[in-house]
Ligand SMILES: Nc1nc2c(ncn2[C@@H]2O[C@H](COP(=O)(O)OP(=O)(O)OP(=O)(O)O)[C@@H](O)[C@H]2O)c(=O)[nH]1
Ligand SMILES: Nc1nc2c(ncn2[C@@H]2O[C@H](COP(=O)(O)OP(=O)(O)OP(=O)(O)O)[C@@H](O)[C@H]2O)c(=O)[nH]1
Ligand SMILES: [Mg+2]
């Protein structure tokens with residue numbers, strides 16, 4: 001028989017979060033290993049903190065123990081898990097194995113009799129837990145070891161991984177050396193997190209959290225309004241403004257070299273206003289305006305652009321940015337708009353990927369889940385796939401730096417992995433680019 | 443005391459990948475639970491498939507045994523296929539693997555694996571003295587050095603979670619990698635029949651969204667070693683691919699071109715005037731349509747088109763047509779689509795080109811082929827989708843190929859690679875038959 005828990009993913013997640021971002025390893029399952037206290041103690045002693053879960057016909061009841069079975073007297077947290085709520089009461093202190101021992105004198109608040117498949121409560125505990133009876137007969141009992149989701153071992157593994165990603169990105173050379181830097185265009189609805197993604201990437205290469213691009217919570221969009229201000233304030237932007245587009249070089253914190261990619265932030269898309277659809281072909285071609293000035297979104301200014309756009313000035317990869325929170329509720333108009341932009345990209349053969357931001361704000365998702373985040377958000381990935389038609393493997397999940405003061409390896413790894421895939425996508429674009437065209441205009 | 447493995451997170455992930463994207467749950471750790479085979483047996487009995495990990499001075503090695511053999515009673519005398527692997531604790535983290543039939547015994551604090559095919563060789567651990575005896579085959583196959591009096595530092599046992607079907611599992615995961623590599627070598631070494639052309643051209647034809655462009659991306663990904671997305675793919679009511687593309691694929695980032703090209707076309711639609719125009723097909727087959735030609739669904743290409751190739755040679759023409767279908771749609775193709783396909787097939791037969799069918803989006807790629815990977819298994823062949831292709835297009839069963847493109851995953855997978863590379867290899871065979879039959883001019 002398979003040793004697998006009866007908890008659903010959702011139930012396990014709720015318990016994990018409730019007991020402080022834990023990961024559970026199933027050690028003992030009564031229906032497989034036998035309803036025997038001896039067997040249970042053989043397997044579960046000296047395993048550190050454990051969680052015992054009891055399954056009755058219609059209830060899940062359990063006990064969380066912060067210490068080993070072998071150690072002294074301790075308080076035990078007994079809980080009842082009903083649909084979405086967890087009711088807890090502390091019992092004890094007593095020696096942990098006593099929980100399973102029916103020969104103990106005195107009136108234990110809670111005891112589990114494996115052989116009889118019954119769990120007993122005294123009146124007090126019963127009331128505190130909101131139960132209607134003093135005993136529950138159960139079908140199965142499972143014991144898990146509890147480990148921290150983000151323990152030291154994983155943190156150092158993540159740091160190692162981050163370093164290797166950083167190294168790969170720093171040493172990236174665009175396909176065939178056709179250009180020195182690849183340009184990645186960030187496109188997406190207002191407030192999706194485009195500017196925040198730029199800031200996050202910059203922070204990682206700076207080695208601390210920075211906020212160059214202004215981010216905001218203005219429902220009509222932030223980036224458009226601050227375009228000019230940004231440009232004047234920050235000499236960092238050495239390049240020009242592309243219509244409603246901001247280009248940033250990102251400098252590498254360590255040796256002040258610029259990195260082999262440029263992120264281009266745009267004003268958000270919205271149903272009515274916002275980035276103009278007609279500008280997109282020009283933005284992709286890298287049409288530049290020699291004078292820096294602020295353009296109103298409705299103004300369609302296409303004069304004065306360089307005649308023969310160079311390969312190095314054009315966009316090599318597009319990342320559509322969506323918030324995982326709202327991607328399910330995109331309006332019909334927005335979906336149509338994105339599909340139209342996509343057709344435009346297909347026409348110019350521009351490779352594109354999707355960035356899903358704001359995953360940290362999803363229900364039940366904690367920092368520890370970011371390690372294996374793709375397993376935790378299948379519904380969101382499916383939503384993007386179904387609504388917008390992007391293949392699943394082109395969707396990358398990130399969590400931007402917004403309120404953090406310090407860098408976190410687990411967040412860095414997500415962002416850098418996405419960035420690395422974008423560089424590869426740019427390579428695919430360059431490889432696909434007809435060479436006849438590059439001959440003249442590189 | 444927290445019970446955590448001595449494996450680094452990186453090492454753990456390599457092991458998980460090696461065993462087929464499984465999860466590992468630590469059950470026993472000798473330094474915490476006591477260096478005793480009894481402790482080990484108590485904790486690891488009836489836990490399903492397990493992997494025992496032994497830490498040696500500068501290498502780690504593991505033994506993976508399946509559930510039914512891991513009851514860990516006094517001994518199990520029936521020899522079982524066990525999978526042994528080692529990992530060097532240095533920068534390259536080189537992994538080596540070997541499958542051996544072994545019997546396991548626990549006796550007086552000794553854990554011993556005896557190998558039926560290597561008489562007198564055994565792997566044995568003495569828990570009392572932390573001594574390990576490493577057999578000669580390990581030195582040869584797994585590059586672990588042994589000394590006369592070797593000690594081991596730690597021994598851990600994990601339950602392996604996430605194995606779907608157990609029978610033949612060990613064989614499959616270990617042989618898959620080998621077989622994939624040999625297929626890869628075959629594809630690289632292919633040279634078209636009598637060197638009539640240096641690169642064969644395979645045309646991908648099929649309904650909108652059937653996975654034509656994804657198949658090209660998947661093939662390219664295998665040769666690049668990571669996922670690539672040169673051809674734009676996705677789902678929409680009309681075809682995502684609007685251009686005719688003749689893709690050549692490099693072997694590695696700056697490698698040589700491979701001996702085949704994949705020609706990606708616009709998807710077919712059952713309606714007239716939508717999707718690829720049937721009248722374009724004869725021109726494509728003859729090699730008259732240039733790379734990057736923008737299809738227009740309403741009007742086919744004519745010789746007046748500025749880049750129309752007027753006198754194509756043998757190397758320009760299509761040598762093999764692959765009809766691409768989503769396997770899940772095969773049972774409910776509309777009659778209009780079937781009619782269109784038959785019309786197209788007539789053109790293909792007129793040109794005498796080789797034909798295969800490529801079914802994409804198969805659900806479980808582990809259950810497609812026989813254990814030796816040399817053909818589809820009986821259950822697969824008898825599926826209605828396969829039978830339908832056979833009936834509608836009259837394509838022989840050996841030329842009906844099933845794949846699962848890289849569409850939803852982020853990592854390469856040897857079993858997927860096997861299906862894709864086997865499909866390519868069959869396409870080569872079909873092409874060679876066609877080239878061989880060409881009338882000499
Ligand atoms: N929690 C969380 N908040 C985020 C994330 N990304 C962005 N935000 C917040 O979302 C808001 C909008 O982010 P911006 O980066 O300004 O979005 P934008 O796409 O640049 O928006 P416009 O420039 O207005 O189009 C800000 O308040 C950010 O702090 C994320 O990954 N997690
Ligand atoms: N699960 C799975 N999805 C696939 C497979 N092949 C393709 N897809 C998905 O199916 C969708 C269509 O794939 P494409 O490769 O664009 O199909 P196509 O035949 O080129 O389509 P058009 O160019 O539009 O005619 C994409 O979302 C792919 O991710 C497959 O083998 N398995
Ligand atoms: Mg912004």
Ligand SMILES: [Mg+2]
Nearest residue numbers: 654655682683
């Ligand atoms: Mg296509």
